[in-house]
Amino acid sequence: MPQFSGLSAVLLNCSLVHDPAKSHTRRLLSRVAGIMATEGVAVELIHMLDHRIGFGMVKDTTTLGDDVDDWPAIHGRIMNADILVIGTPIWLGVKSSVATLAIERLYAYSSDTNASGQYLYYGKAGGCVVTGNEDGVKACAMEILYALSHIGYTIPPQADCGWIGGIGPGPSYGDPVEGSDVPMGYDSEFTNKNATIMSWNLMHLARSLKDLGGFPVGGNVAATWKESTNAADQDPDRF
Amino acid sequence: MPQFSGLSAVLLNCSLVHDPAKSHTRRLLSRVAGIMATEGVAVELIHMLDHRIGFGMVKDTTTLGDDVDDWPAIHGRIMNADILVIGTPIWLGVKSSVATLAIERLYAYSSDTNASGQYLYYGKAGGCVVTGNEDGVKACAMEILYALSHIGYTIPPQADCGWIGGIGPGPSYGDPVEGSDVPMGYDSEFTNKNATIMSWNLMHLARSLKDLGGFPVGGNVAATWKESTNAADQDPDRF
Amino acid sequence: MPQFSGLSAVLLNCSLVHDPAKSHTRRLLSRVAGIMATEGVAVELIHMLDHRIGFGMVKDTTTLGDDVDDWPAIHGRIMNADILVIGTPIWLGVKSSVATLAIERLYAYSSDTNASGQYLYYGKAGGCVVTGNEDGVKACAMEILYALSHIGYTIPPQADCGWIGGIGPGPSYGDPVEGSDVPMGYDSEFTNKNATIMSWNLMHLARSLKDLGGFPVGGNVAATWKESTNAADQDPDRF
Amino acid sequence: MPQFSGLSAVLLNCSLVHDPAKSHTRRLLSRVAGIMATEGVAVELIHMLDHRIGFGMVKDTTTLGDDVDDWPAIHGRIMNADILVIGTPIWLGVKSSVATLAIERLYAYSSDTNASGQYLYYGKAGGCVVTGNEDGVKACAMEILYALSHIGYTIPPQADCGWIGGIGPGPSYGDPVEGSDVPMGYDSEFTNKNATIMSWNLMHLARSLKDLGGFPVGGNVAATWKESTNAADQDPDRF
Numbered sequence: 001m002p003q004f005s006g007l008s009a010v011l012l013n014c015s016l017v018h019d020p021a022k023s024h025t026r027r028l029l030s031r032v033a034g035i036m037a038t039e040g041v042a043v044e045l046i047h048m049l050d051h052r053i054g055f056g057m058v059k060d061t062t063t064l065g066d067d068v069d070d071w072p073a074i075h076g077r078i079m080n081a082d083i084l085v086i087g088t089p090i091w092l093g094v095k096s097s098v099a100t101l102a103i104e105r106l107y108a109y110s111s112d113t114n115a116s117g118q119y120l121y122y123g124k125a126g127g128c129v130v131t132g133n134e135d136g137v138k139a140c141a142m143e144i145l146y147a148l149s150h151i152g153y154t155i156p157p158q159a160d161c162g163w164i165g166g167i168g169p170g171p172s173y174g175d176p177v178e179g180s181d182v183p184m185g186y187d188s189e190f191t192n193k194n195a196t197i198m199s200w201n202l203m204h205l206a207r208s209l210k211d212l213g214g215f216p217v218g219g220n221v222a223a224t225w226k227e228s229t230n231a232a233d234q235d236p237d238r239f
Numbered sequence: 240m241p242q243f244s245g246l247s248a249v250l251l252n253c254s255l256v257h258d259p260a261k262s263h264t265r266r267l268l269s270r271v272a273g274i275m276a277t278e279g280v281a282v283e284l285i286h287m288l289d290h291r292i293g294f295g296m297v298k299d300t301t302t303l304g305d306d307v308d309d310w311p312a313i314h315g316r317i318m319n320a321d322i323l324v325i326g327t328p329i330w331l332g333v334k335s336s337v338a339t340l341a342i343e344r345l346y347a348y349s350s351d352t353n354a355s356g357q358y359l360y361y362g363k364a365g366g367c368v369v370t371g372n373e374d375g376v377k378a379c380a381m382e383i384l385y386a387l388s389h390i391g392y393t394i395p396p397q398a399d400c401g402w403i404g405g406i407g408p409g410p411s412y413g414d415p416v417e418g419s420d421v422p423m424g425y426d427s428e429f430t431n432k433n434a435t436i437m438s439w440n441l442m443h444l445a446r447s448l449k450d451l452g453g454f455p456v457g458g459n460v461a462a463t464w465k466e467s468t469n470a471a472d473q474d475p476d477r478f
Numbered sequence: 479m480p481q482f483s484g485l486s487a488v489l490l491n492c493s494l495v496h497d498p499a500k501s502h503t504r505r506l507l508s509r510v511a512g513i514m515a516t517e518g519v520a521v522e523l524i525h526m527l528d529h530r531i532g533f534g535m536v537k538d539t540t541t542l543g544d545d546v547d548d549w550p551a552i553h554g555r556i557m558n559a560d561i562l563v564i565g566t567p568i569w570l571g572v573k574s575s576v577a578t579l580a581i582e583r584l585y586a587y588s589s590d591t592n593a594s595g596q597y598l599y600y601g602k603a604g605g606c607v608v609t610g611n612e613d614g615v616k617a618c619a620m621e622i623l624y625a626l627s628h629i630g631y632t633i634p635p636q637a638d639c640g641w642i643g644g645i646g647p648g649p650s651y652g653d654p655v656e657g658s659d660v661p662m663g664y665d666s667e668f669t670n671k672n673a674t675i676m677s678w679n680l681m682h683l684a685r686s687l688k689d690l691g692g693f694p695v696g697g698n699v700a701a702t703w704k705e706s707t708n709a710a711d712q713d714p715d716r717f
Numbered sequence: 718m719p720q721f722s723g724l725s726a727v728l729l730n731c732s733l734v735h736d737p738a739k740s741h742t743r744r745l746l747s748r749v750a751g752i753m754a755t756e757g758v759a760v761e762l763i764h765m766l767d768h769r770i771g772f773g774m775v776k777d778t779t780t781l782g783d784d785v786d787d788w789p790a791i792h793g794r795i796m797n798a799d800i801l802v803i804g805t806p807i808w809l810g811v812k813s814s815v816a817t818l819a820i821e822r823l824y825a826y827s828s829d830t831n832a833s834g835q836y837l838y839y840g841k842a843g844g845c846v847v848t849g850n851e852d853g854v855k856a857c858a859m860e861i862l863y864a865l866s867h868i869g870y871t872i873p874p875q876a877d878c879g880w881i882g883g884i885g886p887g888p889s890y891g892d893p894v895e896g897s898d899v900p901m902g903y904d905s906e907f908t909n910k911n912a913t914i915m916s917w918n919l920m921h922l923a924r925s926l927k928d929l930g931g932f933p934v935g936g937n938v939a940a941t942w943k944e945s946t947n948a949a950d951q952d953p954d955r956f
Contacts, residue, residue, distance in 0.1 A: 003457075011478075016533050016534050016535055016582065017534075018533075018534065018542050018543065026478070027475035027476065028475070029478065030473065030474065030475050030476060030477050030478040031470040031473040031474075031475055032470070032473075033473075033477070033478040034470075034472075034473030034474060034477050034478070035458075035468050035469065035470060035473055037477075038468045038473075039468055043478070045478040049533060055494050055496075055527060055575060055576060056494050056495075056496065057494055057569065064496050065496065091535065091581075091582050091585060092581060092582075092585055092624075092625045092628060092629075092855070093624070093854075093855025093856060093859070094578070094621055094855075095578075096578065096582070097533060097575045097576075097578035097579035097582055098533060098575075100572070100573075100574065100575035100578045101575035103569075103570060104494065104569050104570075104574070104575055107569060107570055118396075119396065119397070121396070122396055135852055135853065135854045135855050135879075135881060136852065136853075136855055136856065137810075137852045137884070138385065138389075138809070138810025138811075138852050138853055138856065139810060139853065139855065139856040139859075141385060141810075142381040142382060142385040142810070142856075143381060143572055145384070145385055145388060145394075146377065146380060146381040146384055146385065146570075146571070147570045149384060149394050149395075149396060149397070149398055149399075150377075150397060150399070150570060151396075151570075152396045152397065153396060154393065154394065154395055154396055154444070155384075155388050155393065155394040156388075156393055156454070157357075157358065157360070157361055157388060157390075157391045157392060157393055157454060157459070158358070158388070158389060158391070158459070159388055160388075160389070161470075162852075162884065163884050164852060164883075164884050165883060165884075166881075166882060166883050166905075167854070167879065167880050167881050167882075167902075167905055167907050167908055168905065168906070168907025168908070169907070174475055183475075185884075186471075186475065187471070188883075188884055188885065189471075189885070190884050190885025190886070191470070191884055191885070192469060192470040192471040193461070193464055193470075195470035196458055196464045196465075196467065196468075196469040196470045196471075197458065197459045197464060199458070199470070200457055200458025200459050200467065201454070201458075201459055203458075204454065204455035204457065204458075204459070205393070207455070208447065208451060208455065212447060215395070215396060215440070215443065216443035216446070216447065218242075218439055218443065219274075219435055219436065219438065219439025219440075219442075219443075220396070220397070220436045220439050220440055220443070222432070225432055225435045225436060226435075228435065228439065229274050229277045229278055229435075230274065230431060230435040231270040231271070231273075231274060231400075231430070231431040231432075231434035231435045231438070232425075232426070232428075232431040232435075233273075234269065234270040234271075234272075234273030234274055234277075235269065235270075235273060236266035236267070236269050236270055236413055236422075236425065237266065237269060238269050238272070238273050238276075239250070239265070239268065239269040239272040239273070239282070239284040255772050255773050255774050255821065256773075257772075257773065257781050257782065288772060294733050294735075294766060294814060294815060295733050295734075295735065296733050296808065303735050304735065330774065330820075330821050330824060331616070331820060331821075331824055331863075331864045331867060331868075332615075332616025332617060332620070332863070333616075333817070333860055334817075335817065335821070336772060336814050336815075336817035336818035336821055337772060337814075339811070339812075339813065339814035339817045340814035342808075342809060343733065343808050343809075343813070343814055346808060346809055374613055374614065374615045374616050374640075374642060375613065375614075375616055375617065376571075376613045376645070377570070377571025377572075377613050377614055377617065378571060378614065378616065378617040378620075381571070381617075382811055385809075385810070386809045389809060390809075401613075401645065402645050403613060403644075403645050404644060404645075405642070405643060405644050405666075406615070406640065406641050406642050406643075406663075406666055406668050406669055407666065407667070407668025407669070408668070424645075427644075427645055427646065428646070429645050429646025429647070430645055430646070481935075489956070504956070505953035505954065506953070507956065508951065508952065508953050508954060508955050508956040509948040509951040509952075509953055510948070510951075511951075511955070511956040512948075512950075512951030512952060512955050512956070513936075513946050513947065513948060513951060515955075516946045516951075517946055521956070523956040596874075597874065597875070599874070600874055616863065616867075619863060620859045620860060620863040621859060623862070623863060623866060623872075624855065624858060624859040624862055624863065627862060627872050627873075627874060627875070627876055627877075628855075628875060628877070629874075630874040630875065631874060632871065632872065632873055632874055632922070633862075633866050633871065633872040634866075634871055634932070635835075635836065635838070635839055635866060635868075635869045635870060635871055635932060635937070636836070636866070636867060636869065636937070637866055638866075638867070639948075652953055661953075664949075664953065665949070667949075669948070670947060670948040670949040671939075671942055671948075673948035674936055674942045674943075674945065674946075674947040674948045674949075675936065675937045675942060677936065677948070678935055678936025678937050678945065679932070679936075679937055681936075682932065682933035682935065682936075682937070683871070685933070686925065686929060686933065690925060693873070693874060693918070693921065694921035694924070694925065696720075696917055696921065697752075697913055697914065697916070697917025697918075697920075697921075698874070698875070698914045698917050698918050698921070700910070703910055703913045703914060704913075706913065706917065707752050707755045707756055707913075708752065708909060708910075708913040709748040709749065709751075709752060709878075709908070709909040709910075709912035709913045709916070710903075710904070710906075710909040710913075711751075712747065712748040712749075712750075712751030712752055712755075713747065713748075713751060714744035714745070714747050714748055714891055714900075714903065715744065715747060716747050716750070716751050716754075717728070717743070717746065717747040717750040717751070717760070717762040
């Protein structure tokens with residue numbers, strides 16, 4: 001049986017571009033998805049702006065009066081997956097409003113727990129894909145990976161990949177290049193290497209966590225953490 | 240045999256306070272260390288400012304003309320440990336210069352590889368501890384955890400903990416509280432819970448990675464990534 | 479004539495709360511607005527979620543197919559004002575999706591120029607107000623003030639103010655406090671001082687810029703920067 | 718009399734490179750310095766690592782036991798200047814340890830006040846220069862400009878400039894380019910334009926602030942802020 005069969009991944013494209021076909025971020029996400037699919041992972045790429053997703057720190061914004069909220073369905077698909085990759089463009093050096101919205105809506109469930117009593121997202125692996133034309137891959141990755149870690153995802157080594165062009169405005173990932181049949185960035189060894197390593201590390205980690213039956217339990221259950229060796233009982237001057 | 244015996248951890252205190260006894264960050268680090276030591280982990284807390292550590296993106300700054308550089312010895316201890324926790328105070332909302340220096344010096348080795356050909360820090364678990372009197376725990380954690388992830392550490396869920404007081408200047412972690420025999424912050428349920436969960440998650444993850452013989456190999460070796468299913472061969476428009 | 483008469487300010491509340499009456503961030507924005515109004519400034523507070531504002535790096539998202547886009551009208555009010563204050567709640571340590579959206583939509587006009595040929599927002603003063611219950615005032619302020627500066631606003635000293643409670647979940651700004659008739663945070667000397675200083679500094683700066691007839695022209699006009707003493711002609715090894 | 722004569726600027730190079738001649742960041746700083754010097758500003762470029770500067774949140778680290786601390790002398794020069802530009806390389810997406818150290822040492826004086834009772838750095842203009850080979854100009858600028866604003870500097874529009882190469886490792890600013898007599902980045906129109914605009918905006922702002930006799934006084938004096946219209950007296954529900 002292939003090493004990674006039985007795993008599943010959701011890739012969330014948080015582009016500001018309404019038409020998925022025109023999203024640059026989708027193209028790099030697609031390559032990550034391609035690696036995973038080839039290795040036996042069931043992959044789903046969701047274009048956030050194909051959906052109506054409400055603002056608010058709640059699970060379902062129809063409870064706030066919105067007519068429609070597609071988030072609960074998307075969240076269900078994220079919960080069914082072992083891996084989550086958030087893809088974002090860079091604007092003014094930071095992640096998009098849509099990526100921020102996705103993270104807020106993930107966070108709205110963070111007081112829920114899984115069957116072991118750990119926070120809901122324990123036992124899953126998280127990463128991110130960033131594209132822009134100038135600057136900010138790491139700044140976006142810092143915020144996204146931190147948010148995923150904070151709500152319960154485990155983050156493998158080198159869990160981000162991205163592409164930007166040289167300083168200043170210019171073409172974006174996948175734009176045509178005059179005099180070349182290779183679109184912009186498609187042959188970037190750095191981007192391809194990082195996308196490859198990230199994809200494999202997410203699969204390895206998800207495999208390991210699944211084989212372990214989830215993130216190990218003990219000391220990390222909100223309801224019972226005091227019963228394990230805990231911080232409150234440690235001498236702050238012992239070391 | 241205890242679950243976590245055989246594991247080791249280095250906690251790096253990047254306080255700006257010269258005398259370790261007066262460092263507030265050390266106190267919270269000490270509690271994290273106490274949990275790990277109680278659970279059988281060999282723990283070492285290193286106070287950066289007890290050492291002379293040079294500036295420069297090199298492994299040893301005596302090669303740049305410094306008389307002394309204590310970093311190579313510290314780095315050796317970090318390499319021998321399964322877990323690294325970086326502790327930092329917050330100044331102006333961000334991590335300290337000493338924490339930034341520690342990360343730069345870790346990064347100077349990042350082109351080295353381990354026995355499997357992966358980046359040097361693969362197979363280890365990383366976390367952080369942050370204290371201040373006002374604001375900035377998450378901003379510090381974002382930068383530190385990202386840096387650790389980027390160079391090869393795996394980051395477990397909820398890998399940061401911290402303490403700050405209310406908005407504005409005020410007492411720091413462990414300062415005396417008038418009319419109470421509990422120093423400031425020692426009874427913060429939130430801080431104690433997060434410190435506990437972080438400590439356990441680092442131990443669980445380090446245990447799992449050690450039992451696996453390191454982070455799984457495949458697709459994540461710099462010299463051979465092209466031989467695995469890789470990004471360069473994936474259709475950017477498949478998904 | 480009062481010192482600040484003739485000035486105007488827009489305060490943009492980027493809360494995730496749909497009902498303005500329930501927004502904690504509005505309460506601190508209201509105090510900033512109160513100072514300005516008392517000093518003769520024409521103040522307008524806009525609650526972003528009272529409006530339908532589209533996603534996209536365009537001036538008007540109806541051009542992308544949206545039925546409605548209230549942003550162009552809001553942008554017109556921002557352009558008429560001398561001062562812009564962005565108010566945001568903190569979620570997971572960073573500014574809200576709504577604040578990120580507001581900045582993206584401001585940025586979509588950034589290639590426009592004013593009558594002097596400078597970028598559109600030159601000659602205006604910018605600041606921010608941040609509230610949360612735990613941590614992240616400075617991280618939000620960094621991103622917001624940078625964005626405003628980058629697109630042309632001038633940033634006075636201490637251009638941010640905020641309120642958060644102690645570490646961990648808890649009441650928000652203006653929530654009732656048991657056994658007290660002062661709602662949470664209303665008597666925070668630190669928050670009140672910073673809100674006061676920020677408000678006055680924005681008014682002073684806006685007054686000065688208005689009296690100067692805008693930000694001084696020379697070397698900062700996109701179309702003619704090369705005609706002034708410019709970087710391309712300077713010896714990179716002179717200093 | 719030339720428009721900017723009588724003004725002075727300190728540019729602080731926070732490179733990790735010990736030998737100033739080899740610092741890439743110095744080269745872009747030098748171009749900024751060149752513009753200012755040509756326009757009549759008295760310019761001084763200080764290479765931080767030419768000096769011994771201690772760690773610690775104090776004005777003078779010899780009070781903590783250090784043999785030498787060159788910071789008080791550097792601080793004196795910064796206080797005499799109307800403009801401060803902090804130059805930093807990017808490492809792992811963020812500003813250098815040396816830049817962080819410089820900001821900490823500036824901050825250690827922040828409870829001091831000027832002759833008007835305002836915080837010490839009021840009335841001065843601040844900016845930053847960032848170079849790297851890959852990614853992070855804006856992330857560095859956010860932290861540096863925020864810190865300068867927070868301690869009292871005024872930040873003009875577009876107060877940062879920088880250069881990075883394409884994604885991934887590569888040559889740095891000013892490195893030789895094979896087959897060209899123009900070193901890397903020297904002909905970047907984007908970098909030159911931003912460096913030019915930043916330099917002029919800093920000069921314009923410093924000139925205006927000097928002509929005003931400093932940042933206007935009123936509502937922004939720590940000792941007397943309560944006597945002006947202040948936040949504590951404003952109705953949080955008025956707007």
